[in-house]
Amino acid sequence: MQTRLKDGDHVGIIGGGPAGSFAAIHLLTLSRQHNLDLQVTIFEPRDFNRPGLSGCNRCAGILSSRLLRGLKRLGIQLPPDVIQANLQTYAICLDNETLEIQQPDPSRRIVSIYRGGGPRLLQEPSPTSFDAFMLKKAIALGAKHLPQRVRVVHWEKRPIIHTGRNHFPVDFLILATGINSRPPLSATFGYHPPKTVLMAQDEILLPPSWPANQVRAYFRKPSGLLFGALIPKGKYINISLLGKGLTNHSIEDFIAAQNLSQDLQFTPESRLCGCTPQIAVSSARRFYGNRWVTVGDSAVTRLYKDGIGSAFYTTQAAMRIAIEYGISQRAFGFQYAPYCRRIARDNLYGRLLFTLWQLTLRSEKFLHAWMKAIHSEQKTPSQEHVHSRILWGMLTGDEPYKKLFWLSVRPQVVLDLLRHIK
Ligand SMILES: Cc1cc2nc3c(=O)[nH]c(=O)nc-3n(C[C@H](O)[C@H](O)[C@H](O)COP(=O)(O)OP(=O)(O)OC[C@H]3O[C@@H](n4cnc5c(N)ncnc54)[C@H](O)[C@@H]3O)c2cc1C
Structure with a gap:
């Protein structure tokens, strides 16, 4: 042999x-x-x-x-025509509040690209x-x-x-x-x-007033949603959903539940592509x-x-x-x-982190404590930001989940959260 x-x-x-x-x-x-x-x-x-x-x-x-x-x-080196956007911030959108998480440092650059030649009903050029x-x-x-x-x-x-x-x-x-x-x-x-689970995604035109370098992340609504993201890509926005029971109609349900129709100037005709691909989970x-x-x-x-x-x-x-x-x-x-x-x-650490996050989302008290902790750390130099770093890492996959998990259960981090619980 x-x-x-x-x-x-x-x-x-x-x-x-x-x-x-x-x-x-x-x-x-x-x-x-x-x-x-x-x-x-x-x-x-x-x-x-x-x-x-x-x-x-x-x-x-x-x-x-x-x-x-x-x-x-x-x-x-990726040529400029492959890069659709330099993504500098994530916005965590929770009901009426939006939290901005900045890219922790310039060396942690992330970008968006198209895997193929763009949405099915694309506007030229491709x-x-x-x-x-x-x-x-x-x-x-x-x-x-x-x-x-x-x-x-x-x-x-x-x-x-x-x-x-x-x-x-x-x-x-x-x-x-x-x-x-x-x-x-x-x-x-x-x-x-x-093993795999289904996701749902589509593309729409980027409305003129929409931030072109910010990913927006949504949670909780509609029920069963684990994570919904709006990712700017040049002239378009990609909408990607992860959750339970997703179908081709989940995009409309998500936009309605998050009250985004007006901001996105969304009508059913806005959908330019649409698919329900699999993502690997084992x-x-x-x-x-x-x-x-x-x-x-x-x-x-x-x-x-x-x-x-x-x-x-x-x-x-x-x-x-x-x-x-x-x-x-x-x-x-x-x-x-x-x-x-x-x-x-x-x-496995990733699963634990996402479970902790789901639990946080279920408790108003804990969620507000965590939001206050983020607001207060944003007044300190960026190298001291821990909560933002954990979120940035979870949302982008930029750091090992194990590192982020141990960071999130450090006594100072837990105490900081408890301090903000009313
Ligand atoms: C909704 C969604 C959003 C995602 N977002 C991100 C993201 O933002 N960033 C990120 O890093 N990852 C993301 N992923 C994951 C990412 O898409 C995959 O991890 C990545 O595509 C894996 O690359 P691959 O080459 O292994 O497989 P694929 O990209 O699936 O490529 C497989 C290739 O094999 C070819 N092929 C299949 N069968 C045959 C055959 N019999 N003969 C010849 N060729 C064949 C296919 O045509 C295809 O080109 C996302 C996944 C989903 C579902």
Whole structure:
């Protein structure tokens, strides 16, 4: 059984979303540093330049600062036409009160992008797609793009990729199909994808008076809503909802319940796109083996936030192991599995934080204490802000949940909250 990659080996990457392109970029960058000549093919049927669902991998499109830092380290700078907005503040909108949380420092820059060619009913010109930009980067490094959907991957001493038209035996297979379509691995692989929940999202035109650099976050209404966000993206606003029982009508229900129709100049005709995509809420099982590994959403991602950043870092870890330690089940088991388990463990802290937040939202007394604590810390220098830092981290996925959780239960932080309870 071959356990190391060698010159001339063929690597097949299924899926050319962020995880697929990042995998090709990391693999080709590292293989060059190790004087290894690999043939890398990305199978991706979607044309990311097309507007609407056919060109889009369905997401709100916020890029975290840790992702931007990772890209910079690889020498990748996002061009201005890919960036739709520099997001400098989050506004927490609670009934009649709005709390502004500022970006903690300039190094924690976050931006919004379009994954595809913009909303289905878009107004020209079409925004530049982030996924298309990353795929182009992978191609520039030497990857070949085959615009074909993979029907199934069989195992015949090695992975054999079948597209319906052709079949491709590969020496190393990378699965990066995300969680919004059926994974094409045959049962022999034993792969079980992550569990998912539904989200709802749409795009509308940005009203002239609406802040173009601020994400607005809404809670509590309508019932079952965990989190609703309005994210400016150039000429548009993305509306993303996470909660229970979401359907295609949830956007209208949310706008009515939050009393936003007037401010957003919203009518049912304002909706320019609309989808109910899945988001991963657990890790995959049996997600690597001899000569194959899964990355991005197909393997594990951070809970609710920074999925694209997770795609970057899981592929970085997996590709480093493939080049430096080999492509055996043992190498991935020793090196890659612990990395993914750390993300899954961090998500447990994320769950705890979101539960604490839900409990806070249910108690008027506690909610007001917490709001007062934020108001009073905003009068101090920004490096002393703890409550705002926790919220910024939870809303953007910019810091590990574990760190934020322990910060939130520090005695000084709890005492500060208690001090503000009337
Ligand atoms: C509503 C919503 C909002 C989100 N907001 C954010 C956000 O603001 N920021 C953030 O970082 N993350 C966000 N996420 C998460 C983010 O979308 C994912 O974590 C990210 O897309 C994962 O990238 P991926 O490459 O693993 O999968 P995907 O982006 O799903 O890409 C998978 C690719 O595989 C291709 N594919 C699938 N099957 C096959 C096949 N059989 N053959 C060939 N190709 C195939 C697909 O066409 C697709 O291009 C959000 C998710 C949702 C649902």
